[in-house]
Amino acid sequence: MVATPIGNLRDLSSRARDVLAQVDLIAAEDTRVTGQLLKHLGIGTPMLSLREHNERAMAEKLVARLAEGAAIAQVSDAGTPAISDPGAHLVAAVHAAGLPVVPIPGASALTTGLCAAGFTCPHTLFYGFLPPKRAQRQAALAPLAELPYVLVCYEAPHRIVETLDDLVALFGGDRPAVLARELTKTFETIRRAPLAELALFVRADTNQQRGEFVLLLDAAPPRPAATAADAHDTVLAPLVAELPLKQAVALAQSITGAPRNALYARALQLKETD
Template identity: 45%
Template sequence: MSSKAERPEKQAAQAQGTLYIVATPIGNLDDLSPRATRTLASVDVVAAEDTRHSGRLLQHLGIQKRMIALHDHNEKDRAEALISYLDKGHDVALISDAGTPLISDPGYVLVRIARERGFRVSPVPGPCALVAALSAAGLPTDRFLFAGFLPAKRSGRRSALDALRRETATLVFYESPHRIMDAVSDMEAVFGEARELVLGRELTKTFETFYAGSITEVRQQLEVDPHGSRGEFVVMVRGAESAAAAGAESALDVDRLLQLLLPELPVKKVAKVVAELSGQSKNELYQRALELKDD
């Protein structure tokens, strides 16, 4: 039997607000679910990555709400203010500029604090660029690794790619239009020319486009497409061969092959040929070929 002392605690818990994590369209506004629309209409406060951008969505829906900006540069400060709304019994909706919040978007700090303090956090699922792209890519999806955005500088980007070179799961990245060509070129250098690559551009929008083939083929497709450096991209790379499947390749005497080819071909060409045969990094093979040549 419940004691009288327990009842006020239960009432207080019921009076707390809920933090809703609401997915919004990544392009096509018709992808917003009826539940998401009802949630945005019913909450007391909307926390948005960009209030001007999200304000246009709410205006389209005929919804007027108090909006608070929550982005990478202010999340720690704004999280406490939003938690105070929940503590007073107000419901809060968290949205990003597009897609599902927290997927390479702000919100982690707020959700973490809300859960630690016992507030209800409820997802309102919907569009997500990486899931939409994977569903149409034709790549294995039983295992995939989402790595967000690659570093902006070439050295950092190649280092990050090299760390994933032997990963067998399908690799998924987001990339901006002004860096997509550099990113694909670096993948070509690190993963090899033959690794399968699929790019999804402007998903769910009027000019939605998929590019697919080997990394070299996709790079060439981008170069001839006048729109190839426009719009947001989801980048999907087929994973490396598993250790079992690569067993025959691992038995290849790479040093011996390099030694045989060096007298016949330039070092750069030798590294390229052996990379295609062995699946190893062309950059690493180039350095090893230089060492062998010096010896």
């Protein structure tokens, strides 16, 4: 599994270059894209296409070649294979056959964007590509808004404006975020700002709506810790609304174990509020 550059060709490691030159076969996501890289490197290793739609069928054939002693490198168009790119099914099949899998590390848009974001939360949730349709995208994002993790996702240029609008609506315009565009390429953009500001920035400049995007959102701020009184209210309030005061307090005490006098005083406040 060979990582290839996500833009700047000088990011290819010497180990990756050697492997691509020495293997018997390269399984490439798009042979035309990988062909350009191999031409730049002066490498003539044979290639075949292994993409999302044929990976399961090709995996069986490649495992058979490996079992015969062939050495095969798998690459995606850019970055580390099997991370939001083809490769995972092939790796699983190779493991199942009891054959070795050797990762050749290198560029990844995930780690490249994350190291440039400056978020101090030690935990990260990598979503990958968000759903293309707006309703599905919003449904996927909604449960992520309050998680205590940095959220990293990829997005395509023709959806970036809508996706930023969805993030503002669901995460709030003040959530710190980073837009990382065209990483390691000539027109690289890394901009950190509140989500609402990023959405305006991209909408106002069509040049910022081109290329490949990594979106990074800071972890949700911690919620204030619930007090014991808050927890008791969850039990007490509906009881006070439906039962006589003494009965409500007695039942709430049996459930929560809280002091009767405190519950009674709070019940009186709830009653007065009602």
